[in-house]
Amino acid sequence: NMQRKLRAARADPSTRGPICGLGSLTVSLEKLVLGPQSADLNNCRGSCAIPLINGNNHAVLLTYHTEQGDVNERGPCCVPLAYDPLEVIDWNDEGSFLTSKPDMVAKECGCR
Amino acid sequence: NMQRKLRAARADPSTRGPICGLGSLTVSLEKLVLGPQSADLNNCRGSCAIPLINGNNHAVLLTYHTEQGDVNERGPCCVPLAYDPLEVIDWNDEGSFLTSKPDMVAKECGCR
Amino acid sequence: SLLQKRRCAFQVTNIRNHGYSAAGNVSGSVQLCENTDCCMAIYRIINGQLEVDTLACDRVKMLCPHETCKAQPPFIDNFVTCTCSTDLCNRNISLSP
């Protein structure tokens, strides 16, 4: 509703680069765990312009505010909103062990 | 634990600008609601470097990855993690009415 | 004054508007404001006439720099809103063009 009103208030349609979304990102885990050596943890990338991807009221109003000219303010950023865990091999003094690490793999993106 | 290991792996201590945190941001609501005319919705600003503010595993590994030289990847961003609602005066055909809009005021920040 | 609570004209036409009662005790058409010095008026222009939509103590942290209720554009969807800071000041509204 608030987003609809703001969209109506904008003069020009957006013609920017790719909009905020999920993409692949393989990260080395070599010095952190015994395995895997690397994993695709995904990342969120892309522009946050109205209509915002998975925006909420704060993000919509922040976008509106920065688009009206406050270039020094931090504008909305495309970030993960939800994650999957990842199973890795960790270790302690007793030896290695399988463990599921939370918030490892990005699975949903949005503008915040 | 994972963050501790990464911190140990870093060579130089961080000497950047202000770290990720909550600050004031007054936004005009004039064309959106009948009242208030403006409100302090706060915003999250500042750098995300290890040790990350309110980081999670994905954010810590993403920081590590980008600090190792992948400058084209989206690095961690300081964003709101929690919000308060804000009471505003909205309207419909029957007239104006008080309503509580969710996710309006940023109240906690972190790196994502 | 500092000791007396602000008194505002009270009238709510939209039955969905329960929230204003929480702004202060209502006695007839007067509300005694609990947490604000601001009175508020919302009118609606219907067929060229100003009709009361809501009169009450301010609930949403509006500014009220003026003693009398002066409504200024922009008016959204024919709603006219003003705030003021003296007792019962929201009984009358003046429109600046």
Add this chain to the structure above:
Amino acid sequence: SLLQKRRCAFQVTNIRNHGYSAAGNVSGSVQLCENTDCCMAIYRIINGQLEVDTLACDRVKMLCPHETCKAQPPFIDNFVTCTCSTDLCNRNISLSP
């Protein structure tokens, strides 16, 4: 082959390590891998000797480009890990300096 499931040597020393059983049925010291063609070995260097920590089918999506188990540095905290892609290949480990 494409029809036969991979067989890996199986030995788990850390009692916290329940997860490896889910990688495939275990019969004695051999595991029949359910979802992978990779065998895995983790050894630990204790007093200069290689001691078995874990032998099992891979559970965590490791790469296994080699037929035999060749461990390569960096070794974390004296743990030596290798993977391989032939039956029971994780029985023996070779260290490259």
